[in-house]
Amino acid sequence: APTLLWFRRDLRLDDNPALAAAVTRGGPVIPLFVLDDDDAGDWRPGGASRWWLHHALEDLAKALSKAGSPLILRRGKAADVIDAVIQETGADAVYWNRRYEPWATERDGRIKTALKKRDIEAQSFNGSLLYEPWEIVSKQGTPLKVFSPFWRAVQAKGDPAAPLAAPKTLRAPATATGSEGLDDWSLLPTRPDWAGGLRATWTPGEAGAAERLERFLDEAVPDYKAKRDIPGTAATSALSPHLHFGEISPRRIWHAARLASEARSNDPMDRGTASFLSEICWREFSYNLLFHNPDLPEVSLKREFEDFPWRDDPDGLTAWQRGRTGYPIVDAGMRELWHTGWMHNRVRMIAASFLIKDLLIHWREGEAWFWDTLVDADLANNAASWQWVAGCGADAAPYFRIFNPVLQGEKFDGDGAYVRRWVPELAKLPDAVIHKPWEAKPMELSQAGVTLGKTYPRPIVDHAGARKRALEALETIKKR
Ligand code: FAD
Secondary structure (H helix, E strand, O other), rough: OOOEEEEEOOHHHHHHHHHHHHHHHHHOOOEEEEHHHHHHHOOOOHHHHHHHHHHHHHHHHHHHHHHHHEEEEEEOOOHHHHHHHHHOOOEEHHHHHOOOOOOHHHHHHHHHHHHHHHOOOOEOOOOOOOOOOOOEEOOOOOOOOOOHHHHHHHOOOOOOOOOOOOOOOOOOOOOOOOOHHHHHHHOOOEEEEEEEHHHHHOOOOOOHHHHHHHHHHHHHHHHHHOOOOOOOOOOOOHHHHHHHHHOOOOHHHHHHHHHHHHHOOOOOOOOOHHHHHHHHHHHHHHHHHHOOOOOOOOOOOOHHHOOOOOOHHHHHHHHHHHHHHHHHHHHHHHHHHHHHHHOHHHHHHHHHHHHHHHHHOOHHHHHHHHHHHHHOOHHHHHHHHHHHHHHOOOOOOOOOOOHHHHHHHHHHHHOOOOHHHHHHHHHOOHHHHOOHHHHHHHHHHHHHHHOEEEEOOOOOOOOOHHHHHHHHHHHHEEEE
């Protein structure tokens, strides 16, 4: 009888353990993807993710058809859809790769129990992480709350299992099963079509992911450690959306990075490679945190922050979202996000700090905006990172360490290349004032065609005053 292969965040053929096991089991394989917004609730994919998902599914469908068994697309509650497809096809096994979002683990557990009760084989695999969240723990068997021991523990495990090759052919079931049309799912924006910048930036799908990795390993890894904080350069891999949708596996990345390092420097873990793989492990660490703290996306891990006197500031929030705060590095980041669905990590930290500390707006507002606008929006990474910046997470930057957006800009975008690209109305300002246009001389402003308050906003808050206000707010929760 056929095996139902339930695709989820593993939209690839390469190194896909559930798929490989389904092929090994013998018999036909029925690939299925379910758009299950109901079960995901508030955490159903946001706008930018839906755009990505459409193209990723298109790519996966092509690859599966070529391999011999077309992808079935269905909308609805996963449990119902799986039941229906089993009825239609006579499948006697369902295989999938695990997800770690609390709503998904709860749902998947329920589905597995129900299938087993009906004597249908149900098996899940690890297709998304180097190691399962329960495999990297302290000597006492408890979850690790600090990154460096976590990273040491991953390295101590040695190389993760070698990646599995993509199956060349899949046996299709004798009778075809109905699929919905991807276009009917309306995952793409229409009016207005805001996805032009996304189309120009990305190639969703397995081939696009492999190409990014190859280019990154060829060109950028040796300088990664030195340049990964410079947003004006293409020094990082930009693999995050591909990793999120599982178009490439972290195991594939791990082994490819070490091979390339060995070939380059006779050392499988040279500086650039170690730095890059440790970032891959920040992803693992976030998944670990989410798995062990299912309320991570909603509740501050340091519980006292639940009493923090956040401000309600709709105008400030809108200015931040639109990239009109008057702080060039923050605005550049927010506009890069709007245009491409991605933002450089350093600038994510600066922009997030500005929202949380300069505007005193709840980190969940920022988390929600990123959720809707990032193509790599990821429940674990997004929640863990927002809590990290807010100072309320595990191994977080302390709240009192408040980024100065001018100094951050000057340090990491010294020549203003990044600001000039994303805030073109400031492009002609000299380097010395590009991160603080309000200090430019009238001559400099007029020569650059800048009129503050008109062509570009004045700062919506004074950073020094905002910093003081944030520290005072922090004092109020310390006293409780
Ligand atoms: P690279 O530097 O090439 O790193 C390789 C991979 O490692 C990334 O693709 C990513 O999967 C992982 N990684 C790198 N840095 C981190 C990190 N700090 N935390 C966790 N994983 C990391 N990343 C997301 O994937 N999804 C999110 O929703 C997300 N939200 C964030 C929100 C905030 C406020 C901040 C500060 C960071 C957030 N990050 C998120 C983490 C990080 O900014 C991105 O993963 C990174 O910028 C992606 O670019 P890259 O692929 O070029 O990274």
